[in-house]
Amino acid sequence: MEAMHVVSVSGGKDSTATLLLAMERISRENLRAIFCDTGNEHQAVYEYLSYLEQALDIQIDRLKADFSEQIADKRTFIARDDRTxxxxxxxxxxxxxxxxxxxxxxxxxxxxxxxxxxxxxxxxxxxxxxxxxxxxxxRWTNKAKRRALAVLHPTGNPFLDLCMWKGRFPSRKGQFCTEELKRNMAVAYQIDLVDAGYRVISWQGVRRDESARRSNVRKSERIGPRMHAFRPLVEWTALDVFNYCAQRSIQPNPLYLQGCSRVGCMPCINVSKDELRTISQRWPEEIERVASWEWLVGQASKRGAATFLPAPGETRTAVDRGNIWQRVEWSRTTRGGSQYDPLADLSEPTACSSAYGLCN
Ligand code: SF4
Structure with a gap:
């Protein structure tokens, strides 16, 4: 049975190195590159994907989740809700x-x-x-019904549509975004290939030193009928990855040069305090977008409110239940949010500040 190798590209360093490795080892007709577009990405990610396509002469298939049906079902459910x-x-x-x-x-x-x-x-x-x-x-109150039905329409942005459908943002404990926007899309793509008669090898850019959860990840394993995962970078370090790409004249995503330690959603629901401060300083428009999403998702929820960081009631931090602007304020403080950090605003937002020391 013929094998088809699928590389999930995110625009980050690890998946880029994985794609380069796959291109060196696998013939083009047996290689596919995919990108699961969450709709919560920085513009630089889309530009970087185009750069990769051009530099490597490969097509990266964009996969985008569509929640139109779920939203239509939810509209019907809300309109008819008469539970007692x-x-x-x-x-x-x-x-x-x-x-x-x-x-x-x-x-x-x-x-x-x-x-x-x-x-x-x-x-x-x-x-x-x-x-x-x-x-x-x-039951939804009549007021909540009117409020939700006024905004509950597909926007075409997968992340926003998913949250409006769920009536809340994902959280650390309820991280449904990864599953709905990335995993399900990639699996559906691979199942189509299996149905077309291929044996699928899913190349994943995962390193063991990334986190405790990944410290025991296996290099290869069977993940389903005629589906296997292959993780060639498990023993690599971040520096190995950057060096490998540099040796092949592939530039890192420019976001790494601007203070991001990871590339993916901007912001991710697991964003760190420092990253949030960096994002608010360098890309305030992303914070404004999230603020507008908080309003829309709040309108579409039964409670009438939704916060991006964190999901209400799921943490007990100093900034519990704050909206995105309150979280940004908090990101500029020290000592657990109790003191304003005057130095935080002095860091130059236009300077190179790679978390990996990429710019000297
Ligand atoms: S990067 Fe963060 S926000 Fe985006 S899908 Fe993954 S966990 Fe969710």
Whole structure:
């Protein structure tokens, strides 16, 4: 069976090096390059992809998720919503001595859930609970319906449409953006190739020294029927990657020269404090875009509000529940957000400031 090699290109250094490696080892007719466009990318990423296509003489297929159907279904759901159920807060029940009362099943056995801590599974007993308060209506109010239906139309931007459909932004715990905008698109592309009779090898630019989660990633593995993953860079360092590209006369994405330590969504929902400050100084238009998205997604949500960083109620940081402008303010502070950092605004936003020391 003929093999088809698929390289996912993101515009970052690792995927660029992976593409270069694949081009050196694989014949062109058995190689495909894809880019999953989230719609939350900096313009420089699109320009860099065009540069790569020209410099390497290869076509990079752009994949873009479309949520028109989901949005149409949600409109219908909201318009017809007439649920009468209420949603209650609950508290755990304790006995007279203050010990938790455990929930039991129909046979009188204590109920438990299997959870995981530090990679090790354990049984967590389930406490019996009781409803408190009068509860909240599950149904969309007429006011919320009118507000959401006025804005809930596909915009053609995958990231924004996804968030309007979900009524919220992704978060660290609910990182549905990666799955919906990247993973599903790449997998669908590869399944089409499998259906066309190919054995698919998915080249992934992943390094073990990137993070603890990736420290044990395997160089190659089977990921499905007639589908394998191949990760040629697992033992490389970031410097190896830059050197490899430089030896082949391929420029790094200019975003690396402007303070970005990673290339991808701008901003990513996992953006660090320093990165957020850099983005707000160098590309304030991206912050303005996110602010307009916060308004739109908020209008499309039942609560009437949505924040990009972080998703409401999922963290307990000093800037909990702040909108993007509040987060930008916080990014200019020191000591956990309690003191304004006068030096933060003095850093020259037009100077080269590569996090990898690419510019001397
Ligand atoms: S995790 Fe970050 S980079 Fe990945 S899709 Fe979500 S916002 Fe984009």
């Amino acid at each position: 159920r209420r949603q209650y807060d609950t508290v755990g029940i304790e006995d007279a001595a203050g010990n938790p009362v455990w929930a039991r099943d129909g046979f009188g056995k204590i109920r438990f859930k299997i959870k995981e801590k530090n990679g090790a599974p354990f049984c967590a007993l389930i406490q019996k609970t009781v409803k408190v308060g009068g509860g909240r209506r599950v």
